[in-house]
Amino acid sequence: MAENNQTAVAGKVAAKPKPAVPGAAKPVAPTTAKPAAASQGGVYKPPVERTDSNPYKDSRINALNEWLRERFYMVIPIVDYLKKKEVPQHRHSVWYYFGGLTLFFFILQVLTGLLLMQYYKPTEAEAFASFVFIQQKVPFGWLIRQVHAWSANAMILMAFIHMFSTFFMKAYRKPRELMWVSGFVLFVLSLGFGFTGYLLPWNELAFFATQVGTEVPKVAPGGAFMVSILRGGEEISGETLTRMFSMHVVLLPGILMITLAAHLMLVQILGTSAPIGYKESGRITGYEKFFPDFLAKDAIGWLIGFALLIYLSIVFPWEIGVKANALAPAPIGIKPEWYFWGQFLLLKDFSFPGGELLAILLFTSAAVVWALVPFIDKKASREVRSPYFTMFGLFLCIAFLVYTFRVFLMYGF
Numbered sequence: 001m002a003e004n005n006q007t008a009v010a011g012k013v014a015a016k017p018k019p020a021v022p023g024a025a026k027p028v029a030p031t032t033a034k035p036a037a038a039s040q041g042g043v044y045k046p047p048v049e050r051t052d053s054n055p056y057k058d059s060r061i062n063a064l065n066e067w068l069r070e071r072f073y074m075v076i077p078i079v080d081y082l083k084k085k086e087v088p089q090h091r092h093s094v095w096y097y098f099g100g101l102t103l104f105f106f107i108l109q110v111l112t113g114l115l116l117m118q119y120y121k122p123t124e125a126e127a128f129a130s131f132v133f134i135q136q137k138v139p140f141g142w143l144i145r146q147v148h149a150w151s152a153n154a155m156i157l158m159a160f161i162h163m164f165s166t167f168f169m170k171a172y173r174k175p176r177e178l179m180w181v182s183g184f185v186l187f188v189l190s191l192g193f194g195f196t197g198y199l200l201p202w203n204e205l206a207f208f209a210t211q212v213g214t215e216v217p218k219v220a221p222g223g224a225f226m227v228s229i230l231r232g233g234e235e236i237s238g239e240t241l242t243r244m245f246s247m248h249v250v251l252l253p254g255i256l257m258i259t260l261a262a263h264l265m266l267v268q269i270l271g272t273s274a275p276i277g278y279k280e281s282g283r284i285t286g287y288e289k290f291f292p293d294f295l296a297k298d299a300i301g302w303l304i305g306f307a308l309l310i311y312l313s314i315v316f317p318w319e320i321g322v323k324a325n326a327l328a329p330a331p332i333g334i335k336p337e338w339y340f341w342g343q344f345l346l347l348k349d350f351s352f353p354g355g356e357l358l359a360i361l362l363f364t365s366a367a368v369v370w371a372l373v374p375f376i377d378k379k380a381s382r383e384v385r386s387p388y389f390t391m392f393g394l395f396l397c398i399a400f401l402v403y404t405f406r407v408f409l410m411y412g413f
């Protein structure tokens, strides 16, 4: 069947050679070669030369294309630009896929979150029951909830990998400083999503973990005020749930969308960077067209990610637990989500007098240096290697992994 189609197209192309245009390249004469089927041991090969560059010239696809071009002519330069965009290829190019993966999981979060919102009720009395209803009664509600929970973790994991890989490739260097800063804001917002979403099921674990988590800023000057703003009062209550919900579905998505738009626009305008010295030393093996080649590979990654999410949702579902009760004793082994384990253990390790404040100061200074690294690492911006910054990144990465693993050993997952 495909063979017949190809023969038909090839036949049509060969029958209508284009008239010569003055100054244009001479049209190639239609091949007189006999169909290759006979010479290739039965395998059909279409003629190599085409006389018509647009095989869809008279088709509906082309008509639609023309229709759109007439109406959206102002975006044609952008589309043309994207068509020309290229991604450098070298032995570390695999890391270029993690930004797209983070984006994919974020899109899934928005879609599944919108569906969950149709049934979720953000009040102290109804939140837990509405989760049980979604999980047990709504058709495919369990799947949507599980995908939302797993995809949140996947998004943060991908953001971690994306952040560290762009750091080690020094992709933050001039002129990409604002890509890094906007990325850092996205990362903090992603953690904010995790934190505010955790309380929404209003189960015991979430209740007490939020109580511990929102206690932390209290040791810092002005921290008590911040805690009361976060909690909507002195203690965790229905007020806290309302605040967490509004932050989770309105405030954070709003800021994230604007920041994400800026981040992605900068990615498109400035293009993809290559590590320092790669171009000069010939370690770039080629350039790949962003559209459609790189994007097609991105899509393969997304499909694998999606399949993995479905697998995890079915085989390792997140539990609902029991409804929160402020008067019940806190369950033992309360800990936050894995992406906060580092800070959690650091605070525990520094549990001597004044230690918690010291831990917060240490952590905050590291985060500020991290956020402003493109402006501090002047060497990288001059295209000179900056090993001290690489070591700083390695230190943070290893410290995070070690601390996370220690919490895992102490408490399990």
Ligand code: HEM
Pocket (backbone or CB within 6 Å): 095, 096, 097, 098, 099, 100, 102, 103, 106, 159, 162, 163, 166, 171, 172, 176, 179, 180, 181, 182, 183, 184, 185, 186, 187, 190, 260, 263, 267, 271, 272, 273, 274
């Ligand atoms: C919601 C979170 C994020 C999304 C959806 C996102 C998305 C993307 C995408 C699609 C790209 C282009 C492909 C690539 O190079 O991977 C990119 C590039 C980049 N991102 Fe992000 N990103 C996020 C968070 C971050 C974070 C946390 C940082 C660092 C603090 C960051 C820094 C960068 C930099 C520097 C580039 C340019 C890479 C280069 O030119 O080689 N991004 N981002």
